[in-house]
Amino acid sequence: MTRLSDREVRTERGQNIKTTTYDPETGRPISETGTIRQDFGSTPRGDNSAAIGRLGEAGDQGGHLGGHRFFGDTPDEGIAPQAGNLNMGAWRTMENEWADWTKLGYEVKYDIDVYPPGAARPDRFSSKYIVRDPKTGKVIYKNQERFRNKAGQSFQRITWREMKDGYGK
Template identity: 35%
Template sequence: MTFNAITGAGRAASHLPGAAQALSSGARQALDGATQLGALNPARLAEDLAHRPAAERQQLLAEIAPHLPERDQARLVQELGARGHPTDIAGPPQAKPKTADADVGELALDLTQIGLDIAGLIDPTPISDGANGLISLARGDWLGAGISAVSMVPYIGDAAKLGKLGRYAQTVAKAVDLAKANPAIAQRLGPAMEKLREAFGHVALDKLPQSMRQALEPIKTKLDDFARIGVHTVQTTVGKNTVEWTQNAAGETIRAKATLNEVFSGASRSSKEATAQGQAAARGIDDDVGGHIIGHRFVKNQGIRNMFPQNMQFNNSAYRKLENEWADWINKRGGSVDIDIQLVGNSARPDKVQVKYSLIDADGNRVDKFAKIFENQAGQVYDRQYFR
C-alpha cells in the first residue's frame, strides 16, 4: 500500500484507514520501521515482528492486521510463516482465491525472479542480479532488492542466495500444484517455468558446493514434474513415415515414436525450419545447435517440435552416424525402422537422449533391435551395426 510522506511520529500508521486513533505507539513504531519511501514492506515488518516475544508479536499483529489491505495482510502472514511463526490471521473471509488472475501473475513474477537468481549463479557479471533487484523494487520488496544487491558481490552473493533457495522450492511446488489442477494456469505459467528450466540447464549442479546443490535439487525435481503436466500427443505423417510426438504443457517435445519407411535425401529446409533451429539453439549453452530429434531427411520441416538444444559435436558425429544407419537400412535393404526417442531431464535442454530402435526387413520381420543412451555433450560414440 502507499502512504503520503509526512513528518512526525506515526506517519505510516496515521494514513491507514481508521488507524490513527486505534494503534498503540508500539504498533506505529513497527509500521514506521517497515516503511520506506512512503511504502510499507510486509517482509520488513515480518522480520521485525519475528524477533519479538510471542505475546508481544501477537498483540501487535492483532492491532495492525485489520488495517492492512488484503494483499499486504496475506504477504505478512506468508513472511511470518517462512520465519517459523505461523499465525491464524488469514485475511478477510472473502479474500480472493489463490488461483485468481492477479495471484497467478504474481506467481509468474516470482518464478521469473527465481530464474534470474539461478542465472546469477553462473553469470560472472551482475546483470542477472541487477535485473532481479529492479523487479523486487517495482514490487515493493525492499528486502528482496537488498539481497539481490548483495548478490552482485561474488561469494557473499552466493551465500545470500542460499538463504532464499528453501523458499524458492516452496514457490515452485505451489506453481506445479496449481498447474496440475488447472490447465489454463499451466499454460499461463509455462513461459516462466520454461525460462526457469532454461536457467537450470546452464547450471552444472555437480560442480556446486554441497549446500547449494542440496538446496537446488528439490527445485529441479519440481521443474521436472511440471514438464510432465498436460502431456499430450500429436500425430504426423510425412510421405510414408509416421511420427507420434509427445509434448508437455509448455509445448516442448519430450518423446518421439516413429516408423520410417522413406528417406528424403537432399530435402530443402523452409525458412521457418531455419528460424526454428536458431530458436532451439538459443535455449541451449555454448557449442549447442538446433538439433533434430528425428533427422530432417526423414520428417521434413516439422519446426521446433522436432528440435532441441544439442551439443554440436554430438549432433555432427554420433547422432549423425545413427541416422546414417537408419537411412542405409531403408535405402539398401528396402526395410523400415521403428524408433522411440526420449529426451531425459530438463525439457528446455535435455541432459540425455535415450534411443531405442528396431530394424524391420522388407517382409515385415524384425531383424535386430538396439538401445543407446547418449549424454547431450561432446565425446559421444556410436558404432554402426550394419553398412560400416
C-alpha cells in the same frame, strides 16, 4: 503436421510417420516414436531449428529427434537443443545407419526419450529402435543407445557392408 492433443503432434512425410509427445508448458519434447521407410536426404530447411538450438548452451544446434532427412521441417515440439558435436557426430551416424536400412527395403521403428522430459535443454537422450522387414514383419535387428547431451558421444553403427552381407535381401 497434425495436432493430436495439447501434448502430441503427428508428422508424416511420404511413408514415414512419427508422433512427438511434448510438455505443453515448455513446448519441449518428452518423447518421440516413429516409423521410417524412406530417406529423403538433404532438403532445404524452413523450420525453427536454429532458434531452438539457441535455447541451449553456446555451440548447441536444434536437433531433430527423428531426423530432418526423414521428416523434413518439424514442429518446434520435435526439436531439442543438442550439443553441436552430438548432433553432427553420433546422432548423425545413427541417422545414417537408419537411412541405409531403408535403402535395403527395411523399416526402422524408433523410440526416443528425452531426459529430463520437457527440459529446455535435455541432459540426455535414449534411443531404441528395431529394423523390420515390412513384407514378413520379421525383426532383423535391434539396438539401444544412450547419449549425453555433450561433445564426445559415439555411436557404433552397423556398416553398409555388414548390412548387405548379413541382412541384405
